[in-house]
Amino acid sequence: MSIIASDLLVENARHTQNVKAGDYYIGVIKAGQTFRIVDLEGNQAADTLFFNAKEPSERYSAMDTIREQGNVYLTSGSELRSNLNNVLLQIVADTCGRHDTLGGACATESNTVRYDLEKRCMHACRDSWMLAIAEHPEYGLHKRDISHNINFFMNVPVTPDGGLTFEDGISAPGKYVEFTAVMDVIVLISNCPQLNNPCNGYNPTPVQIALWD
Amino acid sequence: MPNSTEASHRNHPSIRSLDYSTEIPGASHWSLRMRKGTVMRLTDTTGSANVGMLFYNPENLLERYNAPDSLKCQHSFKLTQGHCLYSDMGRIFASIIGDTHGWHDTVCGNSHASHVNRWGIRDYQGDRNEWLQNGHDAFLIELAKYGLGQADLAANINWFSQVQTDEAGTMLLAPSKEAETQVTLRFEMDTLVILHTCPHPMNQAENYPRHSVKIELGEAETMSDDDACLTACDENRRGFHNNALYHLGR
Numbered sequence: 001m002s003i004i005a006s007d008l009l010v011e012n013a014r015h016t017q018n019v020k021a022g023d024y025y026i027g028v029i030k031a032g033q034t035f036r037i038v039d040l041e042g043n044q045a046a047d048t049l050f051f052n053a054k055e056p057s058e059r060y061s062a063m064d065t066i067r068e069q070g071n072v073y074l075t076s077g078s079e080l081r082s083n084l085n086n087v088l089l090q091i092v093a094d095t096c097g098r099h100d101t102l103g104g105a106c107a108t109e110s111n112t113v114r115y116d117l118e119k120r121c122m123h124a125c126r127d128s129w130m131l132a133i134a135e136h137p138e139y140g141l142h143k144r145d146i147s148h149n150i151n152f153f154m155n156v157p158v159t160p161d162g163g164l165t166f167e168d169g170i171s172a173p174g175k176y177v178e179f180t181a182v183m184d185v186i187v188l189i190s191n192c193p194q195l196n197n198p199c200n201g202y203n204p205t206p207v208q209i210a211l212w213d
Numbered sequence: 214m215p216n217s218t219e220a221s222h223r224n225h226p227s228i229r230s231l232d233y234s235t236e237i238p239g240a241s242h243w244s245l246r247m248r249k250g251t252v253m254r255l256t257d258t259t260g261s262a263n264v265g266m267l268f269y270n271p272e273n274l275l276e277r278y279n280a281p282d283s284l285k286c287q288h289s290f291k292l293t294q295g296h297c298l299y300s301d302m303g304r305i306f307a308s309i310i311g312d313t314h315g316w317h318d319t320v321c322g323n324s325h326a327s328h329v330n331r332w333g334i335r336d337y338q339g340d341r342n343e344w345l346q347n348g349h350d351a352f353l354i355e356l357a358k359y360g361l362g363q364a365d366l367a368a369n370i371n372w373f374s375q376v377q378t379d380e381a382g383t384m385l386l387a388p389s390k391e392a393e394t395q396v397t398l399r400f401e402m403d404t405l406v407i408l409h410t411c412p413h414p415m416n417q418a419e420n421y422p423r424h425s426v427k428i429e430l431g432e433a434e435t436m437s438d439d440d441a442c443l444t445a446c447d448e449n450r451r452g453f454h455n456n457a458l459y460h461l462g463r
Contacts, residue, residue: 104284113299
């Protein structure tokens with residue numbers, strides 16, 4: 001794990017916003033701009049997708065990202081790659097140390113498998129994304145564009161014998177991750193509403209986003 | 214369908230018959246619709262094959278194989294016998310009813326032209342069907358036949374490729390295994406299968422790894438109450454329950 005703090009000051013950001021648990025954020029990060037997500041109260045998961053703003057069928061690819069860096073965890077220095085194996089963004093600061101991109105996002109449908117068929121109506125990240133693309137047709141995103149995401153601040157260790165475990169978060173109040181865009185990208189975040197697992201301590205809380213030129 | 218002339222399937226109680234057998238050469242691609250209750254058995258005849266595979270619901274092509282959902286609900290980083298392969302809608306496309314290989318990758322994605330270029334440029338004019346195809350383009354070709362494209366790609370399975378991690382999360386492609394390992398899928402709903410036999414993207418072989426795979430198709434026995442995939446975990450029981458709801462009234 002590599003802990004790298006940022007020199008950027010929130011008071012100098014061109015935009016800041018709090019995103020409550022169960023809400024989404026969608027916006028554009030232009031090439032060269034830097035975007036920060038702050039885990040305000042700790043142990044929160046920010047389920048995040050990126051798209052090439054000019055051609056959204058090019059999008060963040062968890063597989064291309066981890067394969068090219070040869071490691072399954074994301075942290076400072078990680079290049080976030082697309083399904084065409086191009087670099088979309090680079091993580092430039094990280095005070096948490098490790099982020100998951102294997103665990104995917106919760107969905108009402110996967111909730112039925114993971115927890116109980118009768119939990120199908122509990123709010124989930126993929127429903128937030130569906131609302132985001134429905135309310136923002138200007139981005140040209142459709143259900144087919146919704147793929148495998150990053151879970152910022154989430155801790156999903158892979159074991160050498162091939163296990164996948166969900167551990168208590170290693171994040172804490174005020175930890176943040178920051179990335180600089182290499183090309184113009186759409187960022188789509190679901191601030192995870194999940195109430196059934198320890199990824200957010202069974203208590204979803206707000207995150208803050210900030211954007212600098 | 215005619216009875217299989219091969220007896221080997223009798224070793225597996227879940228296979229009723231194997232009715233068709235073919236060999237897909239390396240650097241190739243294929244797609245087919247598998248019906249609920251059919252089986253597909255893949256054999257790595259050389260011990261070095263890689264088979265990229267994706268699943269879609271032919272009734273709703275927006276429903277597709279979801280590797281993260283499959284891994285997290287079974288608490289696994291690898292795929293092997295007893296595992297189910299889930300869609301993003303909480304349903305099971307297929308279950309792995311047999312596996313003598315033991316570890317299949319589903320997180321490394323596809324080889325791109327940029328990976329294959331280390332062995333040379335794809336050139337049909339010069340190489341004919343011995344060309345240097347890559348997995349990404351192979352998938353795009355098959356997907357286009359169903360009106361699908363780049364936006365419909367998802368994390369694929371790489372059968373017969375074992376990618377492990379160490380404590381720090383560093384990934385390593387394990388060496389080839391012995392020849393003739395097999396993996397058998399039983400389809401739990403109608404499924405569009407897209408596949409290629411292009412190299413795994415982490416393959417560093419000196420020469421382009423051109424390895425064929427044997428594919429056998431047949432019918433499954435009716436699933437029993439003590440089926441190993443059904444009873445592997447409560448999550449799979451609930452996944453099969455979702456399939457039963459999907460097939461209600463059929």
